[in-house]
Amino acid sequence: MCSSAYAYQSSIIAISRERLTLPSLKQGWRIVAMSDLHMPSFYASAGELTKLINSESPDIFILAGDTIDKRGNEGLVEVFGAVKARIAKLATLGNWEYLGKIDLVKLKTAYKNAGISLLVNATVEIQNLMIVGLDDFVLGSPDYKILNDISIDQHPILVVSHCPESFDSLIPFTNFPVIALSGHTHGGQIAPFGLVLSTPPGSGPYVKGWYHKGKHSMYVMRGIGTTPGLPIRIGARPEILVLDIEGA
Secondary structure (H helix, E strand, O other): HHHHHHHHHHOOOOEEEEEEEEEOOOOOOOEEEEEOOOOOOOOHHHHHHHHHHHHOOOOOEEEEEOOEOOOOOHHHHHHHHHOOOEEEEEEEEEEEEEEOOHHHHHHHHHHHHOOOOOOOOEEEEEEEEEEEEEEEEEEEEOOOHHHOOOOOOOOOOOEEEEOOOOHHHHHHHHHOEEEEEEEEOHHEOHHHHHHOOOHHHHHHOOHHHHHHHHEEEEEEEOEEOOOOOOOOOOOOOOOEEEEEOOOO
């Protein structure tokens, strides 16, 4: 019975609240982000999930890859049209959009129908916050050089890259402080009492939560869904990140 209760607790979505202060930012932003939904196999209905997101009143909503993992499911992302973000809704690709042979043209259209911009080696500027969406580290072709094209009056930089191992690769391409958001690891997914048994290629030494290198920081999200073929979480609760970035 105890093991069943522990497994049940491991499936309850957690809301992780984090806060950063960036003196160079003119105003604050609330970012609500998640990764690794592997739709439609995750621990909530789409309606319940969008209700949770909207209850946090996001300025910016971000999906950090592996939203779907099977060709033909591209249209599922349109449920996020119900997400009410004040400023922007953004998404990037993960390794499973490639492994699942997703039609990326259809996926981009479905995201557009939901009011979401798919960023693949692309940037969007929101006042003086520059957001960079990189292609997947493992199976895509991330273009770190686009970080060199960001001028000095366009910082800080928020980089969304599905695999956390890309953190080590992007740092040499920028002199600006970077805040990176990643997922991919599922927090280990099977991590009884915090003991992570394995992480997928592209994780590097990163599993979950904050990591810092000099002036750069990265938050690795545990994701929402599960790896195809392994539909269970133990000791690694699914996670929605609520990140409040405050200006001076």
